[in-house]
Amino acid sequence: MTRTRTPGISRRSTLALMGAGAMSVAAPWVARAQAKTIKIGMPTILSGRVAQLGTSSRNAVMLEVEKVNAAGGLAGRQIEMVIRDSKGQPQEAARVARELVNTDGCELLLDGEASSGSFAVHEVARDLGVLCIHTCSEASSLTADPKQHIPNAFRCVRQGIHDSIVGGSYAAAIAKAKGLKKWATCSPDYAYGRDTTGEFTLYLKRFAPDVEIISESWPKLFQPDYTEVVTKILQAKPQALYSCLWGGDLTSYIDQANIYAMFSQMEVFAVNMADYTALTVVKNLPKGIHSGNRYIKTFPTTPENAAWGDAYKAKYNEYPTNWSWQNATAVMFLAEAAKKANSADGKKLAEALKGLTIKCPFGADGTVTMRGDDHTLVGYAIGWGTTIPQEPYVPEVKAGDWKTIFELEAEWKKSKGYT
Amino acid sequence: MTELEAGGAGTLAPVRSGAAPGRYRDILIALIAFAVLASLPLFTGSKALLDFVIRCSAYGLFATSLNLLVGYTGLTSFGHGMFFGLGAYSFGLIMQKLGVPIPVAFVATLAITAVIAAVIGAICVRLKEIYFAFVTLAFQMLIHSTILSWASFTGGDQGLRGGIPRPSFLGINLANHVHLYIASCALLILGLLAMRQIAQSPFGFTLRMIRDNAARASFLGIDVWRAKLTVFVLAALFASMGGMVMALFVSGAYPEFAYWTISGEGIFINMLGGVSTFLGPMVGTVLLLLLNDTVTRFTEYHGIVLGIVILFFALGLRKGLLDFVAEWFSQRRDAGKGH
Numbered sequence: 001m002t003r004t005r006t007p008g009i010s011r012r013s014t015l016a017l018m019g020a021g022a023m024s025v026a027a028p029w030v031a032r033a034q035a036k037t038i039k040i041g042m043p044t045i046l047s048g049r050v051a052q053l054g055t056s057s058r059n060a061v062m063l064e065v066e067k068v069n070a071a072g073g074l075a076g077r078q079i080e081m082v083i084r085d086s087k088g089q090p091q092e093a094a095r096v097a098r099e100l101v102n103t104d105g106c107e108l109l110l111d112g113e114a115s116s117g118s119f120a121v122h123e124v125a126r127d128l129g130v131l132c133i134h135t136c137s138e139a140s141s142l143t144a145d146p147k148q149h150i151p152n153a154f155r156c157v158r159q160g161i162h163d164s165i166v167g168g169s170y171a172a173a174i175a176k177a178k179g180l181k182k183w184a185t186c187s188p189d190y191a192y193g194r195d196t197t198g199e200f201t202l203y204l205k206r207f208a209p210d211v212e213i214i215s216e217s218w219p220k221l222f223q224p225d226y227t228e229v230v231t232k233i234l235q236a237k238p239q240a241l242y243s244c245l246w247g248g249d250l251t252s253y254i255d256q257a258n259i260y261a262m263f264s265q266m267e268v269f270a271v272n273m274a275d276y277t278a279l280t281v282v283k284n285l286p287k288g289i290h291s292g293n294r295y296i297k298t299f300p301t302t303p304e305n306a307a308w309g310d311a312y313k314a315k316y317n318e319y320p321t322n323w324s325w326q327n328a329t330a331v332m333f334l335a336e337a338a339k340k341a342n343s344a345d346g347k348k349l350a351e352a353l354k355g356l357t358i359k360c361p362f363g364a365d366g367t368v369t370m371r372g373d374d375h376t377l378v379g380y381a382i383g384w385g386t387t388i389p390q391e392p393y394v395p396e397v398k399a400g401d402w403k404t405i406f407e408l409e410a411e412w413k414k415s416k417g418y419t
Numbered sequence: 420m421t422e423l424e425a426g427g428a429g430t431l432a433p434v435r436s437g438a439a440p441g442r443y444r445d446i447l448i449a450l451i452a453f454a455v456l457a458s459l460p461l462f463t464g465s466k467a468l469l470d471f472v473i474r475c476s477a478y479g480l481f482a483t484s485l486n487l488l489v490g491y492t493g494l495t496s497f498g499h500g501m502f503f504g505l506g507a508y509s510f511g512l513i514m515q516k517l518g519v520p521i522p523v524a525f526v527a528t529l530a531i532t533a534v535i536a537a538v539i540g541a542i543c544v545r546l547k548e549i550y551f552a553f554v555t556l557a558f559q560m561l562i563h564s565t566i567l568s569w570a571s572f573t574g575g576d577q578g579l580r581g582g583i584p585r586p587s588f589l590g591i592n593l594a595n596h597v598h599l600y601i602a603s604c605a606l607l608i609l610g611l612l613a614m615r616q617i618a619q620s621p622f623g624f625t626l627r628m629i630r631d632n633a634a635r636a637s638f639l640g641i642d643v644w645r646a647k648l649t650v651f652v653l654a655a656l657f658a659s660m661g662g663m664v665m666a667l668f669v670s671g672a673y674p675e676f677a678y679w680t681i682s683g684e685g686i687f688i689n690m691l692g693g694v695s696t697f698l699g700p701m702v703g704t705v706l707l708l709l710l711n712d713t714v715t716r717f718t719e720y721h722g723i724v725l726g727i728v729i730l731f732f733a734l735g736l737r738k739g740l741l742d743f744v745a746e747w748f749s750q751r752r753d754a755g756k757g758h
Binding site for chain 1: 465466467470474567570574575576577578580581582594665668669670671673674675676712715716719720721722
């Protein structure tokens with residue numbers, strides 16, 4: 001019954017041990033708080049049909065963030081990425097973006113959404129006032145339309161209108177040289193397909209006025225069978241064909257059109273061909289398809305670009321996509337803006353981003369610029385070339401002229417009532 | 420679907436008849452529920468929680484209205500999502516193009532939905548079972564395709580852009596997060612209360628009779644077609660309200676809102692929560708959104724997790740959660756009486 005002190009651990013030392021335990025558990029958090037980690041949220045598409053593009057965006061972001069963190073982070077703050085799947089649904093994209101900011105404490109957003117999802121995230125940025133860089137949506141109206149403009153949103157993506165201007169002038173030069181007057185088009189039946197095709201033919205006819213469109217086909221998005229479309233085009237006997245099919249649709253189309261030897265009967269201009277996701281999947285890539293550059297490590301022909309493509313391949317065992325370079329560029333912009341502003345604060349970063357020109361492996365002249373008046377990316381490498389069946393797939397790319405792009409883009413904006 | 424239909428048509432327990440005291444009790448429960456929800460912002464600063472409740476309001480109205488068709492009338496609609504999308508688009512377009520006060524746009528949207536639902540319903544409710552399901556799906560795809568192709572008006576696949584203007588009315592500013600939250604809660608509670616009254620009214624019991632034996636109802640002098648059409652239009656109105664809440668939440672409207680996947684989610688919610696109790700779909704909504712929000716935080720393979728959950732409910736419980744709980748309670752009570 002007498003209480004004796006057991007020779008084990010005393011209450012005091014137990015408390016001390018518990019304290020030490022708590023400290024060791026909490027230490028990483030304390031350390032993180034001291035280093036003032038900055039969280040960047042990123043909703044993107046990691047499941048479903050375009051998951052490959054979302055994954056390639058995440059890969060590219062992580063590749064660049066590692067570099068920025070190794071060099072000291074954003075104005076001394078280490079970056080922690082919080083990347084979540086939106087399933088490509090706009091309401092999910094909006095929810096995830098809000099959750100990233102409101103619950104996870106993200107101070108900046110990289111919006112890895114395409115099409116409607118990017119507009120949903122744009123509204124979240126408008127609502128919450130958080131700095132947001134769109135990294136995947138090519139819809140020109142996202143930044144060209146002044147109704148969309150907010151001071152805290154930027155777009156670090158190529159644009160449909162730029163592609164059409166360069167594509168139109170490139171195709172017109174070939175049309176004149178080879179006497180291609182009868183053209184057909186074959187593009188997916190939704191806003192991107194219709195707008196891009198409309199703009200391409202507009203500029204094609206502007207540079208080569210005697211071109212005539214004799215056949216138009218509008219297959220459904222994600223259509224599995226193109227036999228009907230292929231035979232319709234072959235019956236019309238055009239001298240050239242334009243298509244803005246992309247991804248799996250483009251590769252199925254080429255595989256099916258190959259059976260009819262379509263590519264030996266006409267010149268084909270497929271703006272989205274020169275992307276490794278398409279180039280490496282087609283069974284027999286025909287020689288001589290004209291394509292715009294999406295991402296190709298041989299264009300721009302600089303050691304920096306080749307090195308970046310190789311580093312990505314070494315790390316992830318696949319080539320980067322168009323979305324990859326855009327996301328990587330967004331991180332590069334953030335790093336430079338933080339240096340310029342000497343801060344990682346969203347408002348100061350937004351000020352610094354306006355009109356900022358940075359060195360970049362994907363720039364037409366080794367630099368790219370975030371244009372100040374409409375917060376959009378310009379000066380990136382853009383051009384067209386022809387395919388060969390094996391690596392490097394598109395050996396030579398003819399660069400587009402940014403002076404012409406700027407002139408015609410200004411005209412286009414006026415015609416749309418944007419300026 | 421056979422599971423759901425079996426649950427919807429065969430094994431439903433008779434529902435207690437709703438008299439005036441029941442109505443007062445419902446109103447009291449509604450008031451308490453609203454008071455609890457509305458006071459939430461006083462206790463928590465969590466915007467994510469408020470967002471969650473706003474989304475629950477949108478999907479809850481939608482799923483419960485679908486249950487008016489599936490559970491109460493035995494009409495399994497695969498195209499109910501079209502009214503969710505229609506609500507979001509009509510409201511968004513009216514606010515963007517006409518700039519009228521929000522209540523006017525709200526009423527106008529309900530009127531538009533009623534007219535379109537009456538036209539579509541007049542064609543669909545003549546059909547039964549799988550034919551009804553497929554024709555509603557066909558109309559949904561028609562509306563979805565119209566939204567996609569009428570790009571000059573609807574913005575096509577990029578949706579209604581530029582944000583939905585939310586001017587203040589009667590001191591309510593829906594651009595303010597807390598105001599939007601309380602308005603959504605109010606719409607949810609009012610909507611649920613109205614649907615509860617419909618379900619418990621003589622008309623609601625007529626619907627159950629039609630579900631169980633349409634020929635018998637017809638012999639008793641009930642105009643089955645008219646009753647089905649009426650509930651089809653009423654359900655569309657509440658789905659449209661859900662769409663408006665969603666449009667306000669995301670400040671836009673997107674073609675995905677009118678796509679068949681939204682209808683599929685509605686049916687899935689009903690399966691999760693149960694179709695034989697009034698609040699089953701609401702429980703299903705909370706379950707689905709909770710599952711979605713937690714699983715997507717950790718993995719992009721959420722499809723596998725949700726699939727397993729569906730299998731568990733379809734093969735394991737063989738009914739929705741609230742149905743299962745209700746049955747369990749009644750079995751316990753019966754067992755207690757037996758001793």
